[in-house]
Amino acid sequence: MYCFSASWPLFRAGAGRTGAPAEEARPALVPQWNFTIQGEFVSSPVVYKDVVYCGGRDGSVWAWDGFTGEPIWQYSASDWVDATPCVSSDTVFVPSRDKYVYAFDRLGGDVKWTAYTGSLDCSSPLLYDGKLYLLSGAPERKAYAIGARDGSIIASYSISQFSFSSIARRENLLYFGTNDGRFSCMNADTGQVQWSVPTRGGIFYSTLACGDDAVYAVSGGDERRLFCLDPGTGDILWQSGEIVDPSDPVSSVVSSVALGEDKVFVASTVCDELKLFAFPLTGTTPVSPLWSTPIGTPHPAGIISSPAVAGNTIYVGSGNGFLYCIDSSSGQYIAPATGALTDTPTGYYLCYSASYSTGIVASPTVSNGRVYVGTSDGNFWALKARQATAISYPDNDETVIGGSEILGTAENPDFSAYRLEYGRGIDPASWTEFAAGTAPVSSGALGAWNAASLDDGVYSIRLSVNDGVFSRAVNRVTLNNAPRPPSGLTVADTLFDGGGNLTLSWNISGDDGTGDNDVAGYRVYKSSSGAGYSLAAEVAKGAAGYTDSSCPAYTTWYYYVTSFDALSESEASGVASGFSLVDGVEITPANGGTVRLESGGLITEVVIEPNTVAETVWVGIRIPESPTDEGIPVSAGATAITREFGVTPAGTKFLKPVTVKIPYRESDIAGMKQENLRIYWFDETRAAWRIVNTSDPLAESGRVWAQLPHFSLYRIMEYLPGREELLNADMAYSYPNPARGGTLAFKYYLGDKADVTVDVYNVAGELIAHIEKTGNPAGIVSEMEWNISGIASGTYIYRIEARSGSKTKAIKKKLAIIH
The missing domain is CATH 2.130.10.10 (YVTN repeat-like/Quinoprotein amine dehydrogenase)
Structure with missing residues (x-):
């Protein structure tokens, strides 16, 4: 009901105009x-x-x-x-x-x-x-x-x-x-x-x-x-x-x-x-x-x-x-x-x-x-x-960080002792004593309040002299402790960048989205010697990393990170260091290029044709230390051969597919059939390995090729025929549809090696085309072309049939031709 002690900043003490400070x-x-x-x-x-x-x-x-x-x-x-x-x-x-x-x-x-x-x-x-x-x-x-x-x-x-x-x-x-x-x-x-x-x-x-x-x-x-x-x-x-x-x-x-x-x-x-x-x-x-x-x-x-x-x-x-x-x-x-x-x-x-x-x-x-x-x-x-009996500092309605020395006055002609307490809120349900004294104080230090372990919020600080009902002073303060620091800081070379970049990663503060939830952002501090750190960057709340693009290659840089709120900054995270490597090849739009990685006498390649990228990028290849075995499909037998291909700037889109060539030794594929080797990519959103449908194990001995629309983590696996549906309706289609021009393609994915025929009928049920292809491989998308230059515009029904030993599967779909 009353104003609090310390300052009297306006007429009648406070906004409520009570004329009554709590002192x-x-x-x-x-x-x-x-x-x-x-x-x-x-x-x-x-x-x-x-x-x-x-x-x-x-x-x-x-x-x-x-x-x-x-x-x-x-x-x-x-x-x-x-x-x-x-x-x-x-x-x-x-x-x-x-x-x-x-x-x-x-x-x-x-x-x-x-x-x-x-x-x-x-x-x-x-x-x-x-x-x-x-x-x-x-x-x-x-x-x-x-x-x-x-x-x-x-x-x-x-x-x-x-x-x-x-x-x-x-x-x-x-x-x-x-x-x-x-x-x-x-x-x-x-x-x-x-x-x-x-x-x-x-x-x-x-x-x-x-x-x-x-x-x-x-x-x-x-x-x-x-x-x-x-x-x-x-x-x-x-x-x-x-x-x-x-x-x-x-x-x-x-x-x-x-x-x-x-x-x-x-x-x-x-x-x-x-x-x-x-x-x-x-x-x-x-x-x-x-x-x-x-x-x-x-x-x-x-x-x-x-x-x-x-x-x-x-x-x-x-x-x-x-x-x-x-x-x-x-x-x-x-x-x-x-x-x-x-x-x-x-x-x-x-x-x-x-x-x-x-x-x-x-x-x-x-x-x-x-x-x-x-x-x-x-x-x-x-x-x-x-x-x-008065508290002069911290003043009423002030913000306190971590605690505060308490200043004020505790005087009485019959003085015996004073006590300092704190409680949560404006009208605390309970009080906790944190300091006391047996000598009077006149405009001086009464005690220290250590509030570093308390949650943020409004607190009341009470000074009592001789335990008197009226010999009391109460100030209200807002506690805004520094947020908890980020943890687990790591510094690593930014892959495939041509050098000059380091990637920092950390675990966000316990007060970012949880706890006091008052983190406003993070500050990254940097040093070339492990001393004399300076502010390198500020990043927004929720950020768990930062890429520093001003790191000359082969020079060690040291970092720590803090979190901050509106008023204060946390303690520093642990220090981490790293140095940048030249690990990418410059690729220009006009020239394209080939990137090679030699390891143990085996050469991995990426072939990028001219006009594949819209701006100059850096492309690199890395051999991961321990590929995940999570999400390997039942229809695949995994090898240990993995490669990671990357491009900087991240998120670069290729204007046309690039060709990758991943090598293997005979010992790597022991017991596997070369014709069934495929390249799989790891889908992080599904935590599963998925087959690259353009895999070609026969283009070159000792390497599996594939054309890729983007980069990811890749692994050579053997496709195991017979463990998937022979002909999958969702993966059998004509392209383009509607079709224009001279040809269209029938594409299909087989669960086993099979012979495939395609029959095309007009709306009257008359057979107008029959195409077949023998020995289609399993675990890969195959296709047959159909010359439609002499076929009239209209809607047609086609039937794709796959035959493998005793298995036969057929599906029917529609296509349209427009001339």
Whole structure:
């Protein structure tokens, strides 16, 4: 329900505008520094990384060192700066009454951009999803969405009335009040108003607060009432009775809402008095205050300070110039000098002059055990709480890689010990202790959180002092550990490339597609000596390899690979090395060429005719060390003779078949028939060896030839006749079909050596052709040609019959001839 400790980057602490950081800062209060300007402070301070930012009615935006009060930078606008700034990691955003919104470099104060709104008064901005959201004051009636990077007006949405209320956010819903007494909810993605709740009161400067399950809002003016609203529908879950007696004719001014551990706090004028009210978070209409405490008098300007809740202490300013410290449980005063509870009104007087400008209308800010507030007489104060529990680093909503040192404050007059714990999520179901101490710490190191073994995600870090319920601080961080590294790196010569290339392969990270699934890619690092590595390449997630094309042949190169995500990089894989070989022959389109590999007196060849390739390629031959016996068909007897043919660039398509010649010795084919030798290729998609139908074992003694449309892994095997169907219908056909010109071919694959006849009939059943061929080999595609130059166009039926010993098989099919 509350914001977290560390930085207080916008009005009311966080996007929910709760005014309640999850840290403790309880009096006694000790002044740390004071700074005076020539004007009033209406703007409330914000704190980021221990730098305090605030606007002033001297027309300036100020940045001070949060510990010393030394000015870091100052910028003078053309008019007052009453709105509270909003600060991000690199930019400070704030509107001015000169009708511009300014964006400053956070550290140096240089103006990044300005955006014109046309309004003298604008609410304090909210940064969300790269856009700055704020409401315009008079005379405009708009909600602005401004590009945080360049100040462009992305959108302006009409609202029911002008407003000074600052926008609160819960997920993608924006909540605000307007000066016609309405509380509204707008969808940040669409700009559409989701709901609007009317009241009879006035909203003016009051800002809504987002709790766990409800949105809290207070109206002033003629209806002085606290509302608890459903965040999604705007339904009134409960409402209080009138905070001020309805018969009181004086219109009331109300503060923004603050949310504590179990209460809702709001300040309101009551006649000529100012009071702080406490209500329960839940209840049944009408809900009555748990307590109310006078906190001086209102400021004549009609603006009142809003309460800030730190643990069980409430800080709120008053028009009489006092900063009041109130116990959240009882509503009693806390003496600022001693920390003692008292029923006697007491506060810390922060104003020096007795004039109209005396008083406090700005809202106090609590960050890292310090209270910051500006006064109407131009004094800015930093007060340190002697009882403080705060985590300053890692800051709330920061991203942590691998863990972090935890910095902060653990101080208490009755100090005994502190404990650090972490839990998964925003509201952890359980906590794990990781560090502890028995000595107080003031803005220093509390312990170390080693989170390298934890899964990525949102974690809460909790600091507890003396095991107190209120002596706690909680920060929320996002853990984004470096992804796991790739493994199994190998480096090998890129085959058939003519030299100069090395192929790297690895097993992808365990966080690529699985685990945290946050790998964005891989980085390849390279060295010529095994030291002084430099980045060679980045490849996309899911990649399991990379080819380095800048490796002069016969030079050893060393590599390691890392994975990376959006923020961090993994440890290195193991180092692997390799060198490139000249193992390919250049083949040009015009000349073609022949590639030979001699091994043991046997020569393997690839013959590539001119105009077979469209561009210059490199072709090579390799003898694999151990060919797979997986997927050998039952109709084949394998030899150990294998060859791999390859081409670079990979995927090159041949424009016409190339001829390969694979040699063998008689001892390699012992017991086999030469006429049945075939070349088989390995089909990786099916994990099976498949016969090359153009195999020719008789073209040359001692070598099997074949014409190939592409390259793969090849092996000589003996086709074993009789183990397949004699004539396979799927592998018997006429080509082309339809046929044009002078000839067509009948092609067929036989499971055994056979004589084959083809009879062709016209549609009337008359025999018009008879062709036959004897001794057709098994395990190979054979064919017969038919001269069709004198055959009329039309549809014909043909019958192919194969005869082998006692086996006969015939099939019938159709063909068409077109002249």
